[in-house]
Amino acid sequence: MSPTSTAAVHTLDVPGARLHYEVRGTGPLVVLVGAPMDAAAFAPLAELLATDRTVLTTDPRGHQGSVLADPEQDSTPQLRADDLAGLIAHLGIGPAVVFGSSGGAVSALALAQSEPDLVTTVIAHEPPLNELLDDRDHLRANTEEMIATYRTGDVVGAWRKFMANADIMMPEPVLQQIFGGERDPRQTASERYWFNHELRGTTTWEPDIAVLQTTPTRVVIGIGVESTGQLCDRASRALGERIGVTPTIFPGDHTGFVDDPAAFAVRFREVLGSTS
Incomplete structure (x- = not known):
C-alpha cells in the first residue's frame, strides 16, 4: 500500500479463513476483487473511485493477508462468493456493485447466483469460463498439464x-x-496456492445460465479492447451469448485496470451510469 493511500485496513473472520480487506471513501458500495489478484493490485483504481463511493478491496482467501485455517483447503468460486457476501453484510452499507476480474469475475458471478439481494450489478471482467467453450476438453487437459509442470x-x-x-x-x-x-516469498506462496488449490476449481466452474438469465442482479460482461482472441475474450463472449448480454468493452487487456487505472476508472463510471 502506498504512503498516500486512504485505505482503512481490517480483517474479518469467516468460516475457514481470516480475510484481509481495505475500505476507502464514502457513498454507495463498490467491491473490486480478483482471484488470485489481491487488494494491492486494485488500490490505484480504488483510490480513483473512492472520491464518491465506498470501495472495498480484499485479498482472496489463501492469498497474501487472507489466511486459511487449513492451508490445504481448495478455493472454490462459491467459497469466495460466500466470503464476499460476508464482507458486504459486515460493512452493512450494501447492496453493492461488484467488479470482479479473471477468477474474481467467476467469484462475482457465483455471488450473483447465490446472494442476488447483496448485489445490484456484477461486472464480470474476462472470467475464464473454460467449460463454456467447444474446446473445453483440450483446455482442461492443458490446465492439468500446467499444474503438473x-x-x-x-x-x-x-x-x-x-x-x-x-x-x-x-x-x-x-x-x-x-x-x-x-x-x-509472499508472491511465490500466493502462486503456489493458486496452482495447487485454486486454478482447477476456477476454470472448471460452470455458471447456472438459467439463474443468470433471471437474476435481479444486473450482469455486465467486460472485455478488454486489447484482449481480442484470447481465452478470456472467447469465454466472456460465450457467456454473453448464453445469457443474452452484449459484452462491454473496457480499456486495455486482461489487466487494463492495473496498466491504466485512470482510463479504466472513466470507463467504469460510464458503465455504472448506464446500469444504475
Whole structure:
C-alpha cells in the first residue's frame, strides 16, 4: 500500500479463513476483487473511485493477508462468493456493485447466483469460463498439464504453458524476468496456492445460465479492447451469448485496470451510469 493511500485496513473472520480487506471513501458500495489478484493490485483504481463511493478491496482467501485455517483447503468460486457476501453484510452499507476480474469475475458471478439481494450489478471482467467453450476438453487437459509442470518445480515452464493456453503472447525474456530467479516469498506462496488449490476449481466452474438469465442482479460482461482472441475474450463472449448480454468493452487487456487505472476508472463510471 502506498504512503498516500486512504485505505482503512481490517480483517474479518469467516468460516475457514481470516480475510484481509481495505475500505476507502464514502457513498454507495463498490467491491473490486480478483482471484488470485489481491487488494494491492486494485488500490490505484480504488483510490480513483473512492472520491464518491465506498470501495472495498480484499485479498482472496489463501492469498497474501487472507489466511486459511487449513492451508490445504481448495478455493472454490462459491467459497469466495460466500466470503464476499460476508464482507458486504459486515460493512452493512450494501447492496453493492461488484467488479470482479479473471477468477474474481467467476467469484462475482457465483455471488450473483447465490446472494442476488447483496448485489445490484456484477461486472464480470474476462472470467475464464473454460467449460463454456467447444474446446473445453483440450483446455482442461492443458490446465492439468500446467499444474503438473508447476509441481515438478518448473515455475517458468508452468507459466509458459499458462500463457499459451490463455492465448497471451509473452516473450521468453519477460517470462524469465517475472517468474524466474529470486522472487518475493509472499508472491511465490500466493502462486503456489493458486496452482495447487485454486486454478482447477476456477476454470472448471460452470455458471447456472438459467439463474443468470433471471437474476435481479444486473450482469455486465467486460472485455478488454486489447484482449481480442484470447481465452478470456472467447469465454466472456460465450457467456454473453448464453445469457443474452452484449459484452462491454473496457480499456486495455486482461489487466487494463492495473496498466491504466485512470482510463479504466472513466470507463467504469460510464458503465455504472448506464446500469444504475
